[in-house]
Amino acid sequence: MNFDNILNKAKDVFETAYKKADGAISVQKQKFDIAGLENKLSKDYEALGKLCFEEMQKGAFADNQNFLSVAEEIKIKTAQIEELQAEVLKAKNKKRCAKCGAAIEKGSAFCNVCGESVNEE
Numbered sequence: 001m002n003f004d005n006i007l008n009k010a011k012d013v014f015e016t017a018y019k020k021a022d023g024a025i026s027v028q029k030q031k032f033d034i035a036g037l038e039n040k041l042s043k044d045y046e047a048l049g050k051l052c053f054e055e056m057q058k059g060a061f062a063d064n065q066n067f068l069s070v071a072e073e074i075k076i077k078t079a080q081i082e083e084l085q086a087e088v089l090k091a092k093n094k095k096r097c098a099k100c101g102a103a104i105e106k107g108s109a110f111c112n113v114c115g116e117s118v119n120e121e
């Protein structure tokens, strides 16, 4: 192998590696673009679902059992969220007894479960 051949071989190796890296970058970009589009697609489906749900409250799709069962799940989860949010609000006005761990009203001086004196912080 003469010097020119060695140089050409090195150039080939470099170009092949460069093309591979370039390909990897473009595949990564394509994967990124796919993830972005999938995310937007999910939001479109969600928006469509909300529109359908609103229409169902006005009586639309009443003969579609698939729609009805998903709408029922939405109602159940919405009620669960509201219930938990109410509990969180309620919990904000309570404190824990250091002795027995019972939830006590913030204003009380004694635990109503074990009678422990509760110091206000």
Ligand SMILES: [Zn+2]
Binding pocket: 097, 098, 099, 100, 101, 102, 111, 112, 113, 114, 115, 116
């Ligand atoms: Zn207690």
